[in-house]
Amino acid sequence: MGDPALSRRGFLAASAAAGLAMTALTACGGDSDGGSSGTTTIEWWNISTTEPAKSVWAALARKFEAQNPKVKIKIVQLENDAYKSKMTALTSSGKLPDIFHTWGGGVLKQQVDAGLVEDLTDSTKPWGDALLPVAREPYLIDDKVYGIPFDIGMIGFWYNKALFEKAGISAPPTTWAGFLDAVRKLKSAKVTPLALAGKEKWPGMYYWAYLAMRTAGADALQKAYEDKDFTGAPFVEAGEHLDELVGLQPFQKGYLGAAYSTPTGQAATVGNGKAAMELMGQWAPVVQADAGKGLGKDLGFFPFPEVEGGKGALTEVFGGGGGHALRRGAPQAAVDFLKFFASEATDLELVKKTGVLPVVPAAESAIADPNIKAVQEQLKKATGFQLYLDQAYAPAVGQEVNDSVAALIAGSKSPEQVGQSITRTAKEEQ
Secondary structure, eight states, X not given: OOOOOOOHHHHHHHHHHTTOOGGGSOOOSSSSSOOTTOOEEEEEEEOOOSTTHHHHHHHHHHHHHHHSTTEEEEEEXXXXXXXXXXXXXXXXXXXXXXXXXXXXXXXXXXXXXTTOBOOOTTTTTTTGGGSOHHHHGGGEETTEEOOEESOOEEOEEEXXXXXXXXXXXXXXXXXXXXXXXXXXXXXXXXXXXXXXXXXXXXXXXXXXXXXXXXXXXXXXXXXXXXXXXXXXXXXXXXXXXXXXXXXXXXXXXXXXXOOSSSTTSHHHHHHTTSXXXXXXXXXXXXXXXXHSOOOGGGXXXXXXXXXXXXXXXXXXXXXXXXXXXXXXXXXXXXXXXXXXXXXXXXXXXXXXXHOOOOSSGGGGGGOOOHHHHHHHHHHHTOSXXXXXXXXXXXXXHHHHHHHHHHHHHHTSSOHHHHHHHHHHHHHHOO
């Protein structure tokens, strides 16, 4: 993950760009213990804003309260981008929620380096050590535990089998050339090939990141970050491949202004059968069904294709999962809640009701959806793994990746300029 030093300037700049006034933010943490009633109130920030996860998580909080009568859970649920913006601002202020969603990686490391996150190494043994190793990896910093996973997965293509059949595509493509051919066939059949939430930027980043992995190999993205140099030929080539895709005009009308989970956004466009594919994580089926109708038996999954002549393999995976971290000094009840959330009983409920991939080995048998099983099988075969770039890298660098790739997709940056911009930001992040 490299060793980026904490950049307060980067956090403040991101906060200003998001238009967040520090005084407008609710104070977090610090008042969780005590009170004349002897009740401990824990503030829990998460991004589960879509159903069924939203209701399931709320019910789990009530269940924990029932088992712990002197503890109250105050839930704050925010959409992905709003959550990231507010957490950036709160990190700058030095005050985080008691329990907060994290993807691990470079963002969590900066919060740790700032002294804001509780070291969970000792307090979560032995139950934390029993979770799946690949799921725990993003939250290990300098061999210490700073987060507990509740989900693990990968990014891949979710597709509409009926629309593929309409376009005469007999099987999902395994090469980039084959993928572009599939896009052309879909357009010829008057089917929108891809849905994209251009407004939110991070969904577009997935394309460039995967293409960079396929051209340069999985390890190259981390090495480029450590070397602060994204200008090499494989990264330019990744941008050229993405530029070629954009040139085919594969996305839905208005994609540059489209959000991800709104009723007219990326997930709904696929879920309502108005586009054949989206590049998204293991949560895609749930959001498609919440924002749209969902595809049921017509939904399929396939991994990001290989790039001919590239160093990367089909078995190298881009993705990550979700986890929870605690603010430094959080009450013991917050640790107890993490243990409750990482228990076999809770994981079974999450797998059955929300479609997440299990992090407790014993819960694996609960997977019923064939597509989720396909994701799990792909993960089991993985020969390399890269965390989401906007989480693996320091916040300013991750944001620049998102911004520059969005500019490439919009036609305002060249493949060379994408690498140059990310390199410049990486070198400035000292």
